[in-house]
Amino acid sequence: MRLSNGNFGHNWPLPITQWFDDELFYSLCCRFHYIAGNRLSGHTAKQLFGHARHGTQHDFPSNLDTFVQRTSGVFGDTPKHIILQHTILPFYLPWVSCSLGTELLDQLSRGQAARIKSLLGLPSSRLRANHPLRACPECMHEDKQRTGTAYWRLTHQLPGVRVCPTHKVLLWQFNEKTNAVRRFDWLLPRNDAFYPVAYTLTTHCQLWLDRLAQAAIEIFKLAPNIHIDLNTVQTAYRTALDEQAMLRGRHQIALGTVCQRYLAFTRSCRWQELGIMPPAQERSTTFMLSRLLTRQPCSTNPLHHLPLILWLFGDWPTFWAAYKHAQAPASVTPVHPRTSSDIPDTQAQRLTQLVVVQGLSVSAAAQQLGIAVQTCQSWAAACGIRLQKRPKSNLERIAAIVKDLRQGMEQKATAHKHGVSSSTISRLLLTEPGLHIRWEKARRALAQKRAQSRWLRAMTKHPNATAKQLREIEPASYAWLYRNDRAWLQSKLRKLAKHSVDRSTSVDWAKRDEKLHGQVQQLYQQLQRDGELFPITVQQIYKSTPNIKPALSSLNRLPQTRELLTQIRKRSYRTSKC
Numbered sequence: 001m002r003l004s005n006g007n008f009g010h011n012w013p014l015p016i017t018q019w020f021d022d023e024l025f026y027s028l029c030c031r032f033h034y035i036a037g038n039r040l041s042g043h044t045a046k047q048l049f050g051h052a053r054h055g056t057q058h059d060f061p062s063n064l065d066t067f068v069q070r071t072s073g074v075f076g077d078t079p080k081h082i083i084l085q086h087t088i089l090p091f092y093l094p095w096v097s098c099s100l101g102t103e104l105l106d107q108l109s110r111g112q113a114a115r116i117k118s119l120l121g122l123p124s125s126r127l128r129a130n131h132p133l134r135a136c137p138e139c140m141h142e143d144k145q146r147t148g149t150a151y152w153r154l155t156h157q158l159p160g161v162r163v164c165p166t167h168k169v170l171l172w173q174f175n176e177k178t179n180a181v182r183r184f185d186w187l188l189p190r191n192d193a194f195y196p197v198a199y200t201l202t203t204h205c206q207l208w209l210d211r212l213a214q215a216a217i218e219i220f221k222l223a224p225n226i227h228i229d230l231n232t233v234q235t236a237y238r239t240a241l242d243e244q245a246m247l248r249g250r251h252q253i254a255l256g257t258v259c260q261r262y263l264a265f266t267r268s269c270r271w272q273e274l275g276i277m278p279p280a281q282e283r284s285t286t287f288m289l290s291r292l293l294t295r296q297p298c299s300t301n302p303l304h305h306l307p308l309i310l311w312l313f314g315d316w317p318t319f320w321a322a323y324k325h326a327q328a329p330a331s332v333t334p335v336h337p338r339t340s341s342d343i344p345d346t347q348a349q350r351l352t353q354l355v356v357v358q359g360l361s362v363s364a365a366a367q368q369l370g371i372a373v374q375t376c377q378s379w380a381a382a383c384g385i386r387l388q389k390r391p392k393s394n395l396e397r398i399a400a401i402v403k404d405l406r407q408g409m410e411q412k413a414t415a416h417k418h419g420v421s422s423s424t425i426s427r428l429l430l431t432e433p434g435l436h437i438r439w440e441k442a443r444r445a446l447a448q449k450r451a452q453s454r455w456l457r458a459m460t461k462h463p464n465a466t467a468k469q470l471r472e473i474e475p476a477s478y479a480w481l482y483r484n485d486r487a488w489l490q491s492k493l494r495k496l497a498k499h500s501v502d503r504s505t506s507v508d509w510a511k512r513d514e515k516l517h518g519q520v521q522q523l524y525q526q527l528q529r530d531g532e533l534f535p536i537t538v539q540q541i542y543k544s545t546p547n548i549k550p551a552l553s554s555l556n557r558l559p560q561t562r563e564l565l566t567q568i569r570k571r572s573y574r575t576s577k578c
């Protein structure tokens with residue numbers, strides 16, 4: 001393949017022809033620049049984009065039409081293909097309207113990149129509009145080993161991604177290619193050109209940074225024709241707030257409570273410190289939340305939504321399922337049927353089964369049927385099912401769930417008991433301050449109590465059993481105690497050792513000696529027959545059968561065996577002297 005460059009009157013072969021795995025478009029141009037050996041960055045930009053400063057923007061490059069034409073489509077036959085596969089724009093596209101999306105693609109293909117950030121509303125979003133280049137030190141090392149050079153990975157540049165999804169380490173931030181420094185240059189990552197990492201992550205921060213990164217990647221992977229409807233997003237938010245008892249009455253959002261809990265969560269994740277969110281001030285956060293949660297035109301910057309989504313839903317897939325549910329078209333079944341004949345038979349039967357037979361709450365039944373709670377209530381009325389008056393408010397229910405979790409109740413059992421989904425329980429555990437640690441402690445205490453009582457019961461039931469026998473009777477308890485409560489287990493095992501001394505009086509040592517003596521003799525003869533080299537040693541005897549070596553500690557009670565082993569040893573000794 002050749003570089004088609006009519007303007008310069010050249011027709012050079014392309015110095016590179018392939019993408020690297022997960023490579024950013026800017027990175028490909030950097031590699032082109034290095035391998036082409038151009039002295040100035042402007043030369044490369046002119047060759048690829050027809051202008052000394054076009055294409056050099058690492059986040060939103062411009063003039064991709066010219067690039068595709070000059071590289072004869074080797075790296076993608078259309079600008080759109082390259083933009084969707086190798087720039088960060090697809091992270092933003094689902095959040096803007098279809099027409100704006102088309103305009104953005106058009107700008108990157110033909111126009112000036114300078115307008116892109118304004119069109120996306122980034123400068124006015126209270127978040128920094130730049131996208132510093134980032135890299136994972138371990139990926140850089142591996143890429144260098146594999147390809148000969150470190151390069152910029154697209155995934156690491158996605159807004160919100162601060163840890164490497166593969167190696168789970170904090171990404172390094174490049175200290176060049178910023179607004180003032182070498183902004184028009186082609187620069188590949190170098191170990192000495194990054195800011196020092198000033199953070200040590202706790203497990204909690206690590207977990208949520210990883211979920212944030214996964215969410216950003218999921219957004220990037222959404223099909224190009226998907227446009228997220230912000231009204232539906234707000235509906236999903238309100239449903240989640242309702243489930244978590246943060247609505248006053250049926251509709252009013254308890255904004256003060258929401259803001260406090262949201263800030264507590266984001267501060268615990270240190271997202272403000274890492275620059276993922278604007279500085280956490282209560283007044284500005286309340287204002288932002290009111291825009292995101294209430295029926296007002298809200299931000300289309302996904303970085304405003306992502307922290308809220310993770311706080312409310314725990315992860316992106318759970319949010320996406322809730323969004324799809326909120327988006328689902330109205331059922332063909334009337335929302336307010338007059339009689340049961342208005343409802344499909346299968347649905348009516350299922351509703352009866354769930355509410356009357358299984359005793360589920362109306363909200364739990366609605367969730368299983370995939371319909372709104374109000375619809376479920378109407379269906380139940382039409383089917384003649386008398387619903388129990390809702391026994392508890394959401395707030396009371398959450399308090400009851402939290403109480404059970406604090407006592408270490410298992411997640412599925414808690415969900416079943418309170419008629420909520422498992423994801424609601426997981427979310428509560430992760431978002432209620434201190435609850436997860438308390439729950440784990442309680443779970444451990446319960447497991448400890450269970451294992452200890454089972455072990456003690458086994459000891460009582462089998463007073464003469466050895467440790468090995470008890471271990472076979474209670475393998476799970478033994479394993480748990482061995483891993484988690486070894487001191488207690490050993491104290492009980494020491495008592496067993498005393499029992500075994502007592503039991504020893506009942507051993508028929510003479511019989512055992514006779515049996516073992518015969519066994520050693522047989523082994524000796526067998527080894528001779530097998531043609532083992534003479535002299536046969538006691539070590540060979542020990543290796544041939546596992547039950548002789550343990551008897552060595554009791555040889556004073558096994559005179560025949562001891563005498564035989566001594567003879568074997570002496571014979572061996574004499575032979576080796578010859």
Ligand SMILES: [Zn+2]
Nearest residue numbers: 136139164167
């Ligand atoms: Zn990595």
